[in-house]
Amino acid sequence: MNSLLGFAAASVWRRRSRSIALGVGLALTVTLVAAVLFLTEALRAEAERAQVALPDVVVQRLVAGRPTAVRMEDAKALQDIDSVKSVRPRAWGYVFVPALQGNVTIVGVKDLSSLDGTNALDKGRDLALGKHEMLAGAPLAKSLGLVIGDSFGLPSPKPSPPLKLVGTFGSAVDLYAADVILCDEEDARAVLGLDPDQATDLAIDVKNPEEARVVAGTVLDRLPGTRVVEKRTLERVYTLAYGRRAGLLFAACIPALIALVVLALDRASGLSPDEKREIAIMKAVGFSIRDVLATKMLESLLVACLAAAVGLLLAYAWVFWLNAPGLRGALVGWSVLYPQTKLTPMVDFAQLLGIGAATVGPFVGLSVVPAWRAAILEPMDAMRG
Numbered sequence: 001m002n003s004l005l006g007f008a009a010a011s012v013w014r015r016r017s018r019s020i021a022l023g024v025g026l027a028l029t030v031t032l033v034a035a036v037l038f039l040t041e042a043l044r045a046e047a048e049r050a051q052v053a054l055p056d057v058v059v060q061r062l063v064a065g066r067p068t069a070v071r072m073e074d075a076k077a078l079q080d081i082d083s084v085k086s087v088r089p090r091a092w093g094y095v096f097v098p099a100l101q102g103n104v105t106i107v108g109v110k111d112l113s114s115l116d117g118t119n120a121l122d123k124g125r126d127l128a129l130g131k132h133e134m135l136a137g138a139p140l141a142k143s144l145g146l147v148i149g150d151s152f153g154l155p156s157p158k159p160s161p162p163l164k165l166v167g168t169f170g171s172a173v174d175l176y177a178a179d180v181i182l183c184d185e186e187d188a189r190a191v192l193g194l195d196p197d198q199a200t201d202l203a204i205d206v207k208n209p210e211e212a213r214v215v216a217g218t219v220l221d222r223l224p225g226t227r228v229v230e231k232r233t234l235e236r237v238y239t240l241a242y243g244r245r246a247g248l249l250f251a252a253c254i255p256a257l258i259a260l261v262v263l264a265l266d267r268a269s270g271l272s273p274d275e276k277r278e279i280a281i282m283k284a285v286g287f288s289i290r291d292v293l294a295t296k297m298l299e300s301l302l303v304a305c306l307a308a309a310v311g312l313l314l315a316y317a318w319v320f321w322l323n324a325p326g327l328r329g330a331l332v333g334w335s336v337l338y339p340q341t342k343l344t345p346m347v348d349f350a351q352l353l354g355i356g357a358a359t360v361g362p363f364v365g366l367s368v369v370p371a372w373r374a375a376i377l378e379p380m381d382a383m384r385g
Contacts (some may be wrong), residue, residue, distance in 0.1 A: 004291060008298035011278070023307035029256045030311025030359050031318070036253065037351060038319045039331055040246040042343040047238040051231060055088070055203035056212045058229045059219055067227070069198035074223055078204065081218050083211040089199035091185050093192040095154050099144060105180045106154070108188025124148045124167025127182065134163040134183040141168045154181075160190035245331050279374045289375045296371035297364055304360040311359075312352065320345050 012019050059078070061070045075087045091108035109127060122138050136146065146152060151162040163183055189196070204219070206212050209231075216228040279292055287295075318324060320343055 004295050005298055008295050008302060011295070011299050012302050015275075019303050023303050023310075025259060026304060026307035026359060026363060027311040027314070029253075029259065030308050030355060031314040032253050032256050033250070033359075034312050034315035034355050035318050035324065035327060036246055036249045036331075037355070038315055038345070038347060039324050039327060039343070040242050041346040041351070042319065043331055044239065044242050045344060045346045047242070048235070051235060051238075054231050054234060056206040056209055056231050057204040057216055057219065059202040059204065059223065060227045060229070061223075062225060062227050067201075069194055069200065070202055070226075072197045072199055074226075075199075075202055077222050078202065078219060081215055081222075083207045083215055085205040085207045088203040088205075090201055090203050091188045091192065091194055092200050093188075095156070095191060097144075097154070103179070104140060104154075106188050106191055107180055107182050108185035108192075109182050110185045122168045124165070127166065127184065129184045130186070132161045132163055132184070132187060133166045134181050134187075135167045135169050136165055136182075137178055137180045138168045139178045140181065141165065154191045156191040157193035158190045160187060163187060242331060249327070249330060276374045279371065283375065289372070292375040293368060293371055296367055300364040300367035301360070304363045305356075308356055308360050312355070316345070316347070319343065 059070065059074070060067045061074075062068065070089070072089050075089050078084060078087045093106055094103040095106050096102070097104050109129070111129070121135075124135075127133050127135055134152070136144075141147075144152065146165050148165055148167065151164050153162040154160070163181075169182075183191075188194075189198075192200070194200070204215065206215055212230050212232065216230055219228050220226065279296075282292055282295070283289075318327070323343065
């Protein structure tokens with residue numbers, strides 16, 4: 001086997017121009033397909049980490065099928081439900097900022113203990129409630145050109161003073177922090193146009209997450225006309241959303257896959273006269289048909305494995321080193337501020353094996369047929385053409 005492998009490697013080197021052309025086409029195809037798969041899995045993992053900050057159940061009030069403000073008194077009607085740990089009225093929403101030509105997320109803070117552990121102060125200090133101050137996500141502050149000490153006025157339906165930037169925060173979850181502004185709840189209400197007896201929604205924390213569905217059913221009974229969203233429902237939504245977007249990108253990869261099929265058909269269409277002559281000489285010096293087929297398969301396997309390895313490395317570098325430029329925006333679906341922190345690699349052996357089997361397998365398998373046709377001929381007939 002070692003001698004056959006050495007002979008196959010020498011054959012690949014003798015026909016290196018053709019081998020490089022085939023290898024480059026296969027490597028680019030593997031790069032595109034693997035990059036979409038790597039990015040999809042990494043974003044799914046980011047979404048799962050972002051769900052740590054989500055409440056178990058969210059209650060929204062609907063008017064004409066659209067979310068509207070809930071009443072603060074609705075929270076009192078839910079406090080005595082079994083398994084409910086707490087009901088928190090939340091003041092948050094989206095504000096269009098002309099300087100960005102996009103929305104930012106305003107989150108009202110009632111007390112500093114309500115901040116979850118996903119945020120980490122990057123620069124500056126914490127909020128002083130009641131002082132018209134704000135904390136901004138580091139990407140947002142950079143996009144707006146704000147530094148600590150600057151004041152920033154947000155468009156609002158009610159008169160509200162400018163908010164002073166006292167600090168920026170990063171997050172273990174870049175999807176959570178990219179476009180967020182934290183401020184005092186009263187400031188958030190003024191910016192969002194909420195009355196003192198209104199809230200954006202109700203966040204319910206459940207003692208036993210397994211009972212979230214039962215709690216959701218009880219909420220619907222007590223508050224008709226509301227929409228109840230469970231954390232597990234959001235998990236399925238994220239999975240379906242990224243899966244659908246990944247499917248669209250895979251559909252865009254169809255031309256590359258067609259090119260791969262053309263390359264494979266080129267291998268199956270026949271051997272060149274030089275290759276046929278080489279096989280005839282191999283048989284004349286004592287190679288069996290099995291040896292000839294093994295040698296040709298090893299040649300294709302060397303080219304395909306090297307091309308697939310290069311393609312996987314390029315895809316890994318594109319996604320996890322360069323942050324998937326040109327590809328990430330299509331999957332993230334962000335409005336203006338794309339999170340730019342490094343993605344965490346989520347690559348397992350099964351994914352690599354699947355990509356290899358889907359690309360290397362057909363390429364190697366189709367090389368057997370023309371080699372077998374040439375190997376069954378008598379050496380003298382093959383050399384005469």
